[in-house]
Structures are given as C-alpha cells and as structure tokens.
Amino acid sequence: MSVREERAMAGGEAGVGVAEWYAVRESKGLWWEAWERFRRDKLALAGGAIIILLVVLALGASLFSQYVTHYAPYEQDLRSNLKRPGFQKAPEEPRHWLGTDELGRDVLTRAIYAARISLGVSGATVLIALTVGTLMGTLSGFYGGVLDAVIMRFVDIMLSIPAFFLLLFIAVVFSPGIVAFSFVIASVSWMGVSRLVRGEFLSIKARDYVDAARVVGASNARIIFRHILPNATTPLIVAATLMSGNVILIETALSYLGMGVQPPTPSWGNMLTKSAQYLYKAPFLVFIPGFFIFITVLAINLMGNGLRDALDPRLKQ
Amino acid sequence: MGKIIIRRLLQSIPVFIGITIISFALIHAVPGGPTARLELDADIRPEDIARIRANMGLDKPVWQQYLIWVGNLVRGDLGISYIDQRPVAKQIRERLPKTILLTGTALLLSIGLALPIGVIAAVKQYSWLDNITTLFSTAGISLPSFWLGLMCILIFAVRLKWLPSGGVVTIGQPFSMPDLLKHLIMPAFVLATISMAGWSRYIRGSMLEVIRQDYVRTARAKGLRERLVIVRHALRNALIPVATLMGLSIPNLVGGALITETIFSWPGIGRLAWHATTKRDYPIIMGVVVMATVVVILGNLAADIAYGLLDPRIQTE
Numbered sequence: 334m335s336v337r338e339e340r341a342m343a344g345g346e347a348g349v350g351v352a353e354w355y356a357v358r359e360s361k362g363l364w365w366e367a368w369e370r371f372r373r374d375k376l377a378l379a380g381g382a383i384i385i386l387l388v389v390l391a392l393g394a395s396l397f398s399q400y401v402t403h404y405a406p407y408e409q410d411l412r413s414n415l416k417r418p419g420f421q422k423a424p425e426e427p428r429h430w431l432g433t434d435e436l437g438r439d440v441l442t443r444a445i446y447a448a449r450i451s452l453g454v455s456g457a458t459v460l461i462a463l464t465v466g467t468l469m470g471t472l473s474g475f476y477g478g479v480l481d482a483v484i485m486r487f488v489d490i491m492l493s494i495p496a497f498f499l500l501l502f503i504a505v506v507f508s509p510g511i512v513a514f515s516f517v518i519a520s521v522s523w524m525g526v527s528r529l530v531r532g533e534f535l536s537i538k539a540r541d542y543v544d545a546a547r548v549v550g551a552s553n554a555r556i557i558f559r560h561i562l563p564n565a566t567t568p569l570i571v572a573a574t575l576m577s578g579n580v581i582l583i584e585t586a587l588s589y590l591g592m593g594v595q596p597p598t599p600s601w602g603n604m605l606t607k608s609a610q611y612l613y614k615a616p617f618l619v620f621i622p623g624f625f626i627f628i629t630v631l632a633i634n635l636m637g638n639g640l641r642d643a644l645d646p647r648l649k650q
Numbered sequence: 651m652g653k654i655i656i657r658r659l660l661q662s663i664p665v666f667i668g669i670t671i672i673s674f675a676l677i678h679a680v681p682g683g684p685t686a687r688l689e690l691d692a693d694i695r696p697e698d699i700a701r702i703r704a705n706m707g708l709d710k711p712v713w714q715q716y717l718i719w720v721g722n723l724v725r726g727d728l729g730i731s732y733i734d735q736r737p738v739a740k741q742i743r744e745r746l747p748k749t750i751l752l753t754g755t756a757l758l759l760s761i762g763l764a765l766p767i768g769v770i771a772a773v774k775q776y777s778w779l780d781n782i783t784t785l786f787s788t789a790g791i792s793l794p795s796f797w798l799g800l801m802c803i804l805i806f807a808v809r810l811k812w813l814p815s816g817g818v819v820t821i822g823q824p825f826s827m828p829d830l831l832k833h834l835i836m837p838a839f840v841l842a843t844i845s846m847a848g849w850s851r852y853i854r855g856s857m858l859e860v861i862r863q864d865y866v867r868t869a870r871a872k873g874l875r876e877r878l879v880i881v882r883h884a885l886r887n888a889l890i891p892v893a894t895l896m897g898l899s900i901p902n903l904v905g906g907a908l909i910t911e912t913i914f915s916w917p918g919i920g921r922l923a924w925h926a927t928t929k930r931d932y933p934i935i936m937g938v939v940v941m942a943t944v945v946v947i948l949g950n951l952a953a954d955i956a957y958g959l960l961d962p963r964i965q966t967e
Contacts, residue, residue, distance in 0.1 A: 497908070586795070609800055612804055634788050
C-alpha cells in the first residue's frame with residue numbers, strides 16, 4: 334500500500350479527509366509560524382516596536398544630538414530647570430524638549446546617550462553570559478560525569494551568593510569601566526543559561542535520533558552543533574531577552590548608587606543620583622530618566638513574554 | 651527532630667568559618683583601606699598614618715589579624731568601627747531590627763497580596779482579570795525600585811504631603827505607633843510592589859500546574875464545593891514550591907533593601923554595610939558578614955523544617 338493510501342486510511346479513521354490531512358501536515362516552518370503567533374500579541378508587538386525605536390535612536394545618538402544641538406557635558410547654569418515647551422524667546426535660543434538638569438545640560442540628549450550606554454551594556458552582558466553559559470552547559474550536559482558534577486557545584490555556589498552584593502562589592506572595589514562592567518554583570522548572570530542548556534542536553538541526549546546519528550558515525554561536534562544546540566535556541570532566545578531587561582535594571586541601579594557608569598557619561602541611573610535633591614524644584618528630573626528605564630524594561634519584558642508564547646505554544650496552556 | 655537540628659547546626663559551623671575566612675581575606679586583599687584617604691593628604695605625616703594603622707591593628711600580618719578577630723568574636727566582641735569608634739555589635743543591634751521591620755512588613759504585604767491575586771488569576775484563566783493582572787505584574791517587575799521610591803516620595807510627600815519622606819520616626823516627638831506606621835508604609839510599599847509582581851506570576855504558574863492534576867479533578871468529582879477544592883487541595887500543593895522560594899529569599903530579608911533604605915533614609919543594615927564597604931570599615935563589614943551568615947543559616951534551617959512539615963512526602967533524614 335502506498336504511503337498516500339496508508340495516510341488516507343489513517344485519516345479516514347481519524348475523520349480527516351486526504352486533502353485535509355496534507356493541509357494539516359503542511360507547515361510553513363518554525364520561524365514563520367512563530368512570527369505569526371507573535372504578531373497576534375499586540376502588547377508584544379508594541380514592546381518590540383519600542384525597542385526597535387530605542388535602538389535606532391541609540392545608534393544614531395550623535396546625529397540626534399546635532400539636531401538638538403547639545404551634547405551631555407554642557408553647562409548653562411542660567412537655565413537649570415526648564416520643562417518641555419521651548420523658550421518663548423527667539424529661535425536662536427536652544428529648545429530643551431525635556432528640560433535641563435542641574436548643570437544646564439539637555440535632558441533629552443543625555444537620555445538618548447544614556448540609552449546607548451544602557452542598551453550597549455545590556456547587549457554586551459547578555460552576549461557574554463550566553464557564551465559562557467552555553468559553553469558550561471554544553472560541557473556539563475554532554476559529557477556528564479565528574480565534569481558535570483564539578484560544573485554544577487560551581488553554578489550552585491555562584492547562585493548562592495546574593496548577586497547584587499557581589500556586584501556592589503566588585504564595583505566599589507574595582508571601579509570598572511563600561512566594558513569591564515559588562516563582564517562583571519555577566520559573571521553573575523551566566524548560571525541560568527548554563528542550567529538551561531544543560532537541561533536541553535540531558536533531555537535530547539537520550540533521544541533516538543542522537544543514537545542514530547552516532548551509529549552513522551557522526552562526531553561529537555556534529556551531534557552537538559547540528560542536533561542538540563539548535564533545539565536549545567528557542568528557550569535561549571526567550572531567556573536572553575528577559576535577561577537583558579534585568580541587566581538594564583541592575584546597571585541603572587548600580588549607576589544610581591554611584592557605582593556603575595560614572596558621570597559625566599550619562600546613564601539613566603546616574604541621571605537620577607543628583608536629581609533627588611531637586612524633587613521639590615524640578616520633579617521632572619526625577620521622573621524622566623526613571624520613566625525611560627521603566628518603559629524600556631517593560632517593552633523588553635512584553636516582547637519576551639510574546640516571544641515565549643510564540644516560540645513554544647505548549648507553555649501557554 | 652531535635653537531633654536533626656543539632657546535626658544541621660554542627661554541619662553549619664565549618665561553613666560559617668569558611669565564610670568568615672573568605673570574607674576577611676577578600677576585604678584585606680582589596681586595594682585601599684580605611685587610611686587610604688589619609689595617605690593622599692599631604693599635611694599628614696607618614697608616622698602618624700603608621701600610628702593610626704597600628705592602633706587599628708592593621709600593621710600585623712593578615713592571618714594574625716584574623717586570629718585576633720576570631721578570638722574576640724568567641725568572647726562576643728565584634729570590635730569597634732574605624733569610622734565612628736562605636737562598638738560594632740551595638741550598631742548592628744540598633745539597625746538590624748529596623749531592617750527586619752521593613753523587609754518583614756514588605757514580605758508579608760507582598761505575599762499577602764500576591765496569593766489571592768495569583769490564585770484568582772489562575773482559577774479564572776484568560777479572563778479579563780487574568781490579563782490585567784499579568785500586565786500589572788509584568789509592569790511591576792519592570793519598575794526600577796529607586797524610581798518607584800522617588801516617585802512615591804514625589805507624590806505622597808512632596809505633592810500631597812500625606813506622608814513623611816524619610817526616616818523611621820519624626821525627630822523630637824515621643825514615639826507613637828501611627829508615626830512609625832506613616833514612616834513605614836511608603837518604603838514597605840515600594841519593596842512590596844516589586845516583589846509582589848514576581849510572586850504573583852510564580853503563584854499563578856504554580857496554581858495552573860496544580861489545577862490540572864488528577865487529584866483536583868477527583869476532589870471536584872467527589873462533589874466538594876469549588877472553594878474547598880481550590881483552597882484545601884489545590885492551593886496547599888501549589889504553595890510547596892512557593893515555600894521553597896521563600897526559603898531562598900531569606901537573605902533578602904537582611905540585605906535586600908539597600909536601595910530603598912538609601913532613598914528613604916531608613917537606618918538599616920543595608921545602608922550600614924554599604925557605607926562601611928565604601929569607607930573600608932573592616933570591623934563593621936565583618937560584623938555584618940557574621941550576622942548575615944548566622945541569619946541565613948538559621949533561616950535555611952527553619953525553611954527546611956517548615957518544608958518538611960508542609961509536604962508529608964518529604965522525610966527529614
């Protein structure tokens with residue numbers, strides 16, 4: 334009996350006709366289907382749009398600042414506390430769309446530059462944490478045995494140290510620059526990734542197609558890269574997205590305490606440090622940078638939720 | 651039960667000693683020290699700096715300093731702060747209850763609110779209530795805590811003038827409970843909001859898993875009122891992983907409020923440790939490490955006992 338006839342019979346038993354069987358079985362591929370599911374989640378779409386907008390702004394920050402005319406360390410004490418409307422005066426006076434801070438620097442320009450810093454640190458940290466975590470998880474999950482035990486013990490120890498304090502300690506003591514800062518934050522973020530990757534390895538290692546590949550003579554490297562890791566990408570994407578939101582929160586918190594990005598380099602966190610004093614006179618100085626943080630992280634989280642539901646619909650019961 | 655407790659406590663002693671050794675080594679290995687600023691001052695003679703260091707006991711080798719410290723510790727003496735010459739134990743005794751008051755209230759608030767929210771969201775999945783709560787909890791975990799704190803101060807202390815903006819009590823007035831509550835409510839609310847967002851998602855997820863179990867269906871089939879099914883059968887089991895998480899977040903009780911304490915000028919342990927770290931005040935740092943380690947060890951022990959009581963499947967060894 335041909336395959337088609339077999340399927341027709343099976344379909345008949347299930348109450349599905351031949352044409353429908355093939356239609357049901359026809360799939361447009363993982364990514365396209367995921368994108369269609371993602372599209373349906375309006376909030377996730379909004380989050381994604383906001384992130385794209387921010388990235389574009391951040392990348393074009395210097396162009397943006399030329400258009401707005403000022404860059405960060407610019408002092409004009411005359412106009413400490415403006416708000417949105419431009420000056421009533423003639424157009425030769427610069428307009429501060431979001432006001433100026435206590436040193437007269439334009440808040441909007443600083444905020445966009447701060448976006449560059451925060452998004453940059455976040456991206457770098459996630460990349461580093463992903464790399465290290467995947468490496469550790471692969472070694473641990475694929476080879477098992479003593480290596481697995483050692484690595485997992487190390488992960489447990491790292492997890493039991495409260496991350497924020499470790500970060501604070503390192504930041505106070507070593508005052509890292511921005512690049513080193515990313516490494517530092519990544520050093521407390523890779524553990525989750527490694528557990529995830531290890532879990533994927535453990536569950537897939539036992540499957541039949543891996544055995545089949547081995548029988549055919551596939552090398553270890555081929556099995557790892559062609560068979561196992563691709564299956565881990567979807568949860569990794571979700572984890573990476575959500576992690577980047579958290580990293581932004583961490584970086585801004587440390588900068589707020591004065592232990593992260595140092596002024597005059599703007600970060601949303603250190604824009605808030607001095608502004609608390611001006612809570613009475615210029616509350617917008619407190620509201621705006623924090624609002625940027627909130628919207629960015631919210632957009633990331635919404636997008637991450639949407640990605641999670643889109644990439645693995647089993648999770649959304 | 652008593653034997654188990656004693657055995658666990660004895661097992662914790664080497665952990666405790668190890669942690670003190672590592673901490674001591676770390677803080678002394680770090681460059682700079684309590685006299686670092688003095689050394690930059692040209693007006694101070696090197697002999698005086700040496701004398702100050704000798705008074706602090708810093709001229710001896712590190713291992714000797716450690717043994718001296720341990721000797722004092724065993725006698726109950728935690729040393730004297732370098733900065734303000736006050737006994738370490740006294741400062742910790744003053745500040746610890748205030749932190750616990752803050753974080754404890756926040757914990758009660760957050761779990762107390764997260765439980766009903768999470769349970770209802772799970773029970774009425776996909777309803778508008780569920781969607782709203784999910785949105786709010788996603789927003790909640792995207793909020794930077796320092797921003798939320800500053801915004802609350804702006805709204806409630808500056809604009810509405812309902813609540814004081816910081817401190818524990820109003821200076822100069824005799825102690826009164828309403829006064830304390832007015833000072834407590836904002837920082838506790840800020841802490842609680844963010845953790846509540848996290849807890850409610852977790853509780854919802856846990857409840858969702860439990861509701862699909864067979865025993866819940868059995869309970870319904872037996873004809874029990876839905877309310878009883880949810881509370882007596884589903885919730886109790888859903889709470890088990892929540893209890894584990896609560897145990898894991900015990901260290902947060904002691905140190906998790908650093909940022910909030912800074913914003914609201916709350917005289918707690920977090921701020922004490924933070925200032926001590928910046929100024930390299932070794933006795934206080936070690937004192938806080940000792941206290942935190944004890945709290946965490948005892949807390950984990952209590953959590954394990956509670957866990958064993960909650961889940962009859964677990965047998966304490």
